[in-house]
Amino acid sequence: MAYHGVEVLRQIRLDLHAGQWLGLIGPNGSGKSTLLRAAVGLVPSSGRFEMAHGRTPTPTDLSLMPQTPHLPDGMSVVEYVLLGRTAHLGWFGTESSADRQLAVAVLRRLGMASFAERTVQQLSGGEAQRVVIARALVQRAPVLLLDEPTSALDLGHQVEVLELVDELRHEEGLTVVAAMHDLSIAARYADRLALLHHGRMVAHGLPDDVLTPDLLSRVYGHPLRVHTLDGHLIVAPAPRQPVTRNSSHSG
């Protein structure tokens, strides 16, 4: 698929299964965000995205949690979440009581009940992320696309948000496709990983199979090691070589 005349993504074929968490990983500029945005039609693509039976996806099939969501001035949390129902509204754009009850249920589930009338501008980073997730959930789409959902969060909030998404995935039977920059975290939550490099998919499969040191080092352009800790994969840079002033030995 081309973007501004430059071919950005090519030869990617991904099949998703319901309830699966697919992690999109790869260096900056590898096309993870572009792939997600192309799926919801935000960038023109010559590729094909299909739901079951070859149907083209609509906002009732795919919901996108953007990387940098825009939080409008003076909009309350409830209003922001209700915007997620846009695809389901009738002609006059009026929300039914079913729409409102759904928003209430979702906000309560995410522990945001007391935040309802606060403006979205007043929320902290972690709270804002939860509100954006709430909006995506209210869309009631079976596939949740997350574009770097935790890039602005500290480690504690990262885990909190991803645990929440995982719980909701199991409760609601959602399929999750998440572009993630942290490989270890991606390995922890995703069932399958797809590694992108310069717009191509260079590996796809179980985290154990995709996260190999040679492949990763090549793709990321830096020596990387893969360790196992408490049964989880941890990807870390190779041990540092001490910087010596007069030595000309290389590591």
Next chain:
Amino acid sequence: MVVRTDVLAQNTLEGAAERAFQLRWPAVAGAIGLLLVVGVVSVLQGAGGLAVSGVVRALVGAVPGIDVAQTLTTQQEGLFWQIRVPRTVLAAMVGASLGMAGAGYQGVFRNPLADPYLLGVSAGAGLGAVLALGFGLDLSWGPIGALPAAAFLGAVLAVTGSVLVARGSFRTPATLLLAGVAMAALFSATQTYALQRLDQDRAREVLSWLFGRLATHGWQPVILLVPYVVLAGLVLLVHARHLDVLRLGDDEARALGLRPARSRLVVVTAATLLTAAAVSVSGLIGFVGLVTPHAVRLVVGHAYRMVLPLSALVGGAFLALADIGARTLAAPEELPVGVVTAFVGAPFFCVVLWRGRRDG
């Protein structure tokens, strides 16, 4: 204790969900009340020495089914029903049109400084008026006189020009805005040139129209305006939700199922036609379209489902009030109503900006 706060939060949550994006009837009722009060004061006030009791009887007697002895003479009744009442109604309708169109433009451009004249409506209408009043250009059609027809066509032409210059693209509002600035400059310059060629009397007549004039004989301007207000009003209200979603930015709006360019096109078309119609019967009255949505937002927040209808009601009240001022402040002469709206609107706007409220 924990349970109680939980329950309280629950209630607030449900209540908040009920209230979100809803029309708040107390505010609407208040605005309607305001409009009615201003309207009544407006018809009560004016030259002609009509007794208040006579006016009240005339108003009450007009309600179907109520029979009250009329005390106004036939001549006074004529003055009342053919001049005063239509003028007040016209002021309210023009104010409502400008208020709603202004809110629509602010929603499309996501800019609180947008007003309905942004894409060249005022410059185009002004040129049309100069050509009709000053040079006798006669584009009259049926009941529509030369002046309103020329003003309307000029306004529509200018905006069409802006859209064409922006390559018809409603994807980038910024480009459209700049095209509007360019078109307005072009039409404005032509208008000034044409004005200069006129003799003094003609020029003064044109200028007085340019500053806004609500004086009317009969109900014709009101009748001309009604279809525009009804149709454009309906279209704008239907798209109120679109404007709210557009506040998230084009990308997110599209991901939620909206087509931003199409929504903007529809809203701009409706708001422009509404403004052009209003301007063609009343001249260029400024600040109503700019200030009314701001004032409304201060009271009811940003949801366009509230801002649009309330901007209509409050805009109508504001202009009717300004018209009272236009008729009384410099009595026995009449001030152009655009001057009154500017004197009231500009300081208000300065205060709003100074207090640092920002709208989206």
